[in-house]
Amino acid sequence: xxxxxxxxxxxxxxxxxxxxxxxxxxxxxxxxxxxxxxxxxxxxxxxxxxxxxxxxxxxxxxxxxxxxxxxxxxxxxxxxxxxxxxxxxxxxxxxxxxxxxxxxxxxxxxxxxxxxxxxxxxxxxxxxxxxxxxxxxxxxxxxxxxxxxxxxxxxxxxxxxxxxxxxxxxxxxxxxxxxxxxxxxxxxxxxxxxxxxxxxxxxxxxxxxxxxxxxxxxxxxxxxxxxxxxxxxxxxxxxxx
Numbered sequence: 573x574x575x576x577x578x579x580x581x582x583x584x585x586x587x588x589x590x591x592x593x594x595x596x597x598x599x600x601x602x603x604x605x606x607x608x609x610x611x612x613x614x615x616x617x618x619x620x621x622x623x624x625x626x627x628x629x630x631x632x633x634x635x636x637x638x639x640x641x642x643x644x645x646x647x648x649x650x651x652x653x654x655x656x657x658x659x660x661x662x663x664x665x666x667x668x669x670x671x672x673x674x675x676x677x678x679x680x681x682x683x684x685x686x687x688x689x690x691x692x693x694x695x696x697x698x699x700x701x702x703x704x705x706x707x708x709x710x711x712x713x714x715x716x717x718x719x720x721x722x723x724x725x726x727x728x729x730x731x732x733x734x735x736x737x738x739x740x741x742x743x744x745x746x747x748x749x750x751x752x753x754x755x756x757x758x759x760x761x762x763x764x765x766x767x768x769x770x771x772x773x774x775x776x777x778x779x780x781x782x783x784x785x786x787x788x789x790x791x792x793x794x795x796x797x798x799x800x801x802x803x804x805x806x807x808x809x810x811x812x813x
Contacts, residue, residue: 574625575659578610587611587632588666589658592651597744607651608658611635611666632662635669641684649673650735654749674735681730681788682796690730691785692800694723698774702810705771713769721766724777728754731784753784778811 578586593607594600606625610616616629635652639645653674660666676684685691697720704713722736729736732752737745746756765773785797801808 574608574610574627578627582612585613587613587662588660590652590655590666590670591658592628592655593626594740596655597741597748599741599744609651609655611662632665632669635666635673638673641680641688650737650741653735653737653745676730676733676735678733678788678791681733682792684726684730686796686800690723690726691781691797692803694720694727694781695778695801695804697723698778699804699807699810701769701774702771705769706810710769713771714767717766717769717774720774721763724763724766724781727781728759731781731788753780775811 575589578589588611590609590611591606592609594604595606605623608625608627610627610629612629612631614631616631616634619629620627638649651673652670655670657667657670697716701713701716701720704710704716725736725742728751732754734751743756743760745751746754746759750756751759762773762777766777782801785801789795789798
């Protein structure tokens with residue numbers, strides 16, 4: 573019905589349909605609606621909301637030009653990760669655009685981790701949590717560890733060349749589309765333990781992130797991430813226990 577209505581209204585301007593949200597990932601409940609992206613060649617009208625279906629028009633040009641980290645629209649990029657294409661009249665441009673939206677290039681990863689400080693910011697919160705643990709401040713330890721979580725997830729997924737999923741879909745993505753070096757049965761317990769400020773979990777995570785930063789640097793003309801870690805100098809001793 574959605575496709576027929578948009579085809580009647582837009583004709584050749586309608587290029588395709590993409591299913592997103594819970595239904596696209598096998599996680600729908602009786603309370604879930606459908607999120608359908610309407611891909612158009614030209615100007616797109618406003619989103620149509622209803623209890624059953626959200627119809628989200630956007631142009632192919634918008635899909636092919638993903639917003640950068642820290643800009644308007646970045647948060648919506650994961651909406652297109654693993655999203656099935658219901659109709660495509662572009663000879664493959666829509667699936668390619670969805671893949672581009674959901675992946676992070678090395679240059680984008682550099683921007684996220686370095687220019688936007690996600691790596692250094694995560695180390696800072698992890699360091700503070702460990703200091704609070706050392707000094708007998710359990711509440712402060714847990715608060716800093718919890719605050720570190722979005723920074724850590726940005727680091728993990730950027731290093732993997734992917735956009736961080738919404739929290740609702742994190743276990744699903746780790747299970748259905750494993751992240752290299754971070755199996756679901758390993759990462760989820762580490763995250764849960766970190767939320768409680770567990771120093772062992774924080775130190776284990778730090779060692780693995782550090783190794784992946786060094787591996788990332790090997791692909792670049794000059795090291796970028798290792799020097800950020802190393803800049804903490806003697807303060808890194810706390811991560812060794």
